[in-house]
Amino acid sequence: MEKILEIYHQVNQFGLENDLKLSVIKTGEIEYKMEVLKKHLATPTAIHGGMISGLMDGTLGVAALTTVAKDEKLVATVEFKINFIKPAFLGDFLTAKGKVDHKGNRIIHASGEIYNQNNELIAKAIGTLNAYPISRSDIPQYLEDTNQTL
Secondary structure (H helix, E strand, O other), rough: HHHHHHHHHHOHHHHHHHHEEEEEEEEEEEEEEEEOOHHHOOOOOOOHHHHHHHHHHHHHHHHHHHHHHHHHHEEEEEEEEEEOOOEEOOOOOEEEEEEEEEEOOOEEEEEEEEOOOOOOOEEEEEEEEEEEHHHHHHHHHHHOOOOOOO
């Protein structure tokens, strides 16, 4: 699992650009942390809903990825539903918590929540992800181009 997560960190430009900090709690359960910066805002002080959605999509996805990486599989989001509970503001520190609720052979159901530094709920979501072999992605070519192996 560690090697696939390492590769994910190398290629995930969204996570790199937004300085998302990942912690794997255990297989199927992760946390992402981030600070709300000016580039994340939709108004002079409030974060854009798209940023919250992107953070949530990554949270659900990486939680699911931890359950299939050992089988050399990746995941893709099929769908997710998000509820925005409360706004987040410039300077807030957000913690996104994701967990896998059910894992099948291909379909994975996950849920997530995002909290601010005061432990106030910002958003909740549920999602469905599809697991597929890494060989069906562009990762093998990336590994070859960067002289890496799984």
